[in-house]
Amino acid sequence: MEHPGSGAHYPPVRAERREVDEAESRRANGPDWDRYADEYQATHGEFLGDVGFVWGPEGLTEQRAGALGDLAGKDVLEVGSGAGQCSRWVRAQGGRAIGLDLSHRQLQHSRRIDEATGIRVPSVRGTATALPFRDNCFDVVFSSFGALQFVADIDVALAETARVLRPWGRFAFSITHPTRWMFPDDPGPDGLTATQSYWDRTPYVEVDDATGEVAYVEHHRTLGDWVALLAGTGFVLERLLEPEWPVDHERVWGGWSRTRGVLTPGTAIFSSRWSPSR
Numbered sequence: 597m598e599h600p601g602s603g604a605h606y607p608p609v610r611a612e613r614r615e616v617d618e619a620e621s622r623r624a625n626g627p628d629w630d631r632y633a634d635e636y637q638a639t640h641g642e643f644l645g646d647v648g649f650v651w652g653p654e655g656l657t658e659q660r661a662g663a664l665g666d667l668a669g670k671d672v673l674e675v676g677s678g679a680g681q682c683s684r685w686v687r688a689q690g691g692r693a694i695g696l697d698l699s700h701r702q703l704q705h706s707r708r709i710d711e712a713t714g715i716r717v718p719s720v721r722g723t724a725t726a727l728p729f730r731d732n733c734f735d736v737v738f739s740s741f742g743a744l745q746f747v748a749d750i751d752v753a754l755a756e757t758a759r760v761l762r763p764w765g766r767f768a769f770s771i772t773h774p775t776r777w778m779f780p781d782d783p784g785p786d787g788l789t790a791t792q793s794y795w796d797r798t799p800y801v802e803v804d805d806a807t808g809e810v811a812y813v814e815h816h817r818t819l820g821d822w823v824a825l826l827a828g829t830g831f832v833l834e835r836l837l838e839p840e841w842p843v844d845h846e847r848v849w850g851g852w853s854r855t856r857g858v859l860t861p862g863t864a865i866f867s868s869r870w871s872p873s874r
């Protein structure tokens with residue numbers, strides 16, 4: 597996928613497909629989100645809402661999706677929490693939400709909104725593959741376009757999620773719909789013609805032209821990969837939501853647009869529970 601923030605604030609980059617390990621993914625994506633955080637919040641903050649939970653660019657809210665169940669009194673972890681908008685909404689429902697994000701700058705935005713709204717989301721800097729929490733301490737873990745598509749060692753991230761969840765705890769996350777991988781990440785008509793294989797898992801990488809260093813990484817897994825990964829880690833998949841493009845929705849967000857949204861799914865939301873017996 598093309599970088600959501602490609603533009604004036606970025607060093608010139610060259611897009612490639614090549615293998616990238618976890619260390620390189622993390623080294624790239626932390627600083628990348630630090631660079632991009634101000635623009636991301638300025639562009640999307642109003643749509644997200646300071647105390648709002650949307651699962652993706654289609655604007656499906658958790659209030660409508662109900663992927664996390666009743667949150668009152670629950671211990672909740674958001675992975676890839678950004679400025680904590682979703683966690684703040686969870687707190688407003690009575691859940692004890694905590695945020696975790698790789699980007700220091702995103703967490704600074706979270707603090708800024710905490711102060712503006714008076715709803716504080718305790719947050720920690722860290723990565724999805726090494727959660728700094730003890731075993732069995734959350735009822736719910738979720739991620740709204742957070743870390744999962746940025747992580748190379750997805751099996752480690754899922755094992756970490758299972759470790760911190762209490763038995764039968766819920767795990768729900770949204771990602772770019774895997775079928776989008778086949779198309780150019782273009783919101784216009786060019787984004788409707790398949791140009792590459794759905795089954796090619798080679799990561800999308802942006803390389804800084806000046807330094808030759810990897811500046812941004814996204815990892816692709818097919819729908820079948822996700823089902824197998826969840827089952828293999830002991831998660832029971834309960835729902836796969838593919839939000840439709842709303843009739844009155846005109847927003848363009850990176851490669852998401854009405855032109856594409858009415859024809860092809862842009863977001864996949866997996867909702868599962870962790871089974872201790874598996």
Ligand SMILES: C[S@@+](CC[C@H](N)C(=O)[O-])C[C@H]1O[C@@H](n2cnc3c(N)ncnc32)[C@H](O)[C@@H]1O
Pocket residue numbers: 622625626629644675676677678679680682696697698699702722723724725739740741742743746747
């Ligand atoms: C598209 S933003 C989504 C943030 C927030 N959920 C939202 O809806 O605005 C992706 C977030 O994932 C974070 N992230 C990327 N890789 C991560 C990792 N390995 N562990 C934790 N967070 C990560 C980024 O720093 C960024 O804040």
